[in-house]
Amino acid sequence: MADTTFADLEARGWCSAEVASPYVRFFEHLTAQCVPRMLASCDVVGDSTSSSLTRVLDVATGHGVVAIAAAAKGGQVSAVDFSEPFLDMAKQSAQSKGLNNIKFVQADAQKLPFDDASFDVVLCNFGVLHLGEPDAFFAEASRCLAPGGKLAFTVWVAPPKTVPFEITLRSVRECGNADVPLPQGPSFFKYADAASVASAMEAVGLEPTVLAEEVPQTMQLDRAEDLFELFATGTVRTRALLRAQTDDARRAIAARMAEEVRTAGLNLPCPACLSVAVKKS
Numbered sequence: 476m477a478d479t480t481f482a483d484l485e486a487r488g489w490c491s492a493e494v495a496s497p498y499v500r501f502f503e504h505l506t507a508q509c510v511p512r513m514l515a516s517c518d519v520v521g522d523s524t525s526s527s528l529t530r531v532l533d534v535a536t537g538h539g540v541v542a543i544a545a546a547a548k549g550g551q552v553s554a555v556d557f558s559e560p561f562l563d564m565a566k567q568s569a570q571s572k573g574l575n576n577i578k579f580v581q582a583d584a585q586k587l588p589f590d591d592a593s594f595d596v597v598l599c600n601f602g603v604l605h606l607g608e609p610d611a612f613f614a615e616a617s618r619c620l621a622p623g624g625k626l627a628f629t630v631w632v633a634p635p636k637t638v639p640f641e642i643t644l645r646s647v648r649e650c651g652n653a654d655v656p657l658p659q660g661p662s663f664f665k666y667a668d669a670a671s672v673a674s675a676m677e678a679v680g681l682e683p684t685v686l687a688e689e690v691p692q693t694m695q696l697d698r699a700e701d702l703f704e705l706f707a708t709g710t711v712r713t714r715a716l717l718r719a720q721t722d723d724a725r726r727a728i729a730a731r732m733a734e735e736v737r738t739a740g741l742n743l744p745c746p747a748c749l750s751v752a753v754k755k756s
Contacts, residue, residue, distance in 0.1 A: 535602025539565025
């Protein structure tokens, strides 16, 4: 993996149905839990019969959870992702719900193909932590927002509060090797820190109004073994970390994770971290 960049790792992972499908299976119920708070923070309200013409851009839409929720509230939604498998799933989901006010676009979050000041709201649910250049996305979001428009994004709260991440990373440290060579990317939990968010927002002309607000969420597992499976199949960074372990270490990590889930229970706290900023007039 010496010649692979972080951006290459993320693109190859998320553009593969081998990763996208288990991600949806394991994470859909979890990543949807903060969406109502996210939409309310940007005044995306109403229902599908409302006359709202709020122009919403959902970046790193994945399987479309946020875009579909915004469209159901009457927003005029554009949904962006670089992953064709995710976009296909999002389109199918929107069609099954009879929503025709979403436009799906395959594009890079760091180079958005939209005019300046063309949206009232930009949303990004758990997408920032997968970007090689998150500051480029923030700059693009600011450019695309009309004056007074809002950006809202979520990341994971740092461990130990996010129990699934705490169990997984601790199991790797204690049963495997946490220092295997992997492409270097931005810190996974950087934007769970209010000061980091404030600095990033101010650098692109956005005024923070909500800084790293913790939103309660719960990961619901069917089996103790599912925690290892979801990280080993439905993620990119942690999947790469687990695949880089020896066979013996990987088996030990899986066993330790299952043991810890049996102790903690199948419903694990995994809060989101919400930040919101307004485009200065």
